[in-house]
Amino acid sequence: MKHVVDLAWTDNVAFETDMDGHKVVIDAGIDSGGSDLGPRxxxxxxxxxxxxxxxxxxxxxxxxxxxxxxxxxxxxxxxxxxxxxxxxxxxxxxxxxxxxxxxxxxxxxxxxxxxxxxxxxxxxxxxxxxxxxxxxxx
The missing domain is CATH 3.30.300.20 (K homology (KH) domain)
Incomplete structure (x- = not known):
């Protein structure tokens, strides 16, 4: 069995993926140059x-x-x-x-x-x- 995650860069330092039909956004905090759009x-x-x-x-x-x-x-x-x-x-x-x-x-x-x-x-x-x-x- 193999699991695959395809994380796509969306803007600035934010990324997005679809995990099991659920959108997940990952970003850096504002203090680190991100936009705080999702968890670290x-x-x-x-x-x-x-x-x-x-x-x-x-x-x-x-x-x-x-x-x-x-x-x-x-x-x-x-x-x-x-x-x-x-x-x-x-x-x-x-x-x-x-x-x-x-x-x-x-x-x-x-x-x-x-x-x-x-x-x-x-x-x-x-x-x-x-x-x-x-x-x-x-």
Whole structure:
């Protein structure tokens, strides 16, 4: 299988692509010479990680018959000071909301995503330190 993204330059430093039928615009901030028409490319790496593992966790929890009231995946990343500036450490926070949630099932779903299913996590772990934390809010 092969995935292809065709990113077309549109104006100034903005680019646009069609991903799975959805228009995505990427641009630099005004302070960097862009027009702020879309997110920055580096931060999309965080979104990719959050989305990949988040989808996994929800799918696994559905099979376990566990449905949280709310669920957020928060990704914090540390950027190097030197060029090329890149992420060297990420922390994924899985935040669940609900009463009486079975913490052991939440942790198992997260572990399965991180160790077996999420391809983004697998690649990022080869490039940097990736930590995680499970939080439950009642």
């Amino acid at each position: 490319p580096k931060k999309l790496m965080l979104t990719a990680l959050a989305g990949c593992t988040g989808i996994d966790v929800i799918m696994i929890l559905k099979k376990m018959k566990v449905e949280p009231e709310a669920f957020n995946v928060i990704v914090e990343a540390d950027v190097t000071d030197e060029h090329p500036k890149h992420y060297h450490k990420m922390k994924v926070i899985y935040q669940f909301k609900g009463k009486g949630l079975p913490v052991e099932k939440l942790e198992k779903a997260v572990k399965l995503s991180e160790d077996k299913y999420c391809g983004v996590t697998a690649v990022y772990k080869k490039a940097m330190n990736v930590e995680s934390e499970v939080r439950v809010v009642e």
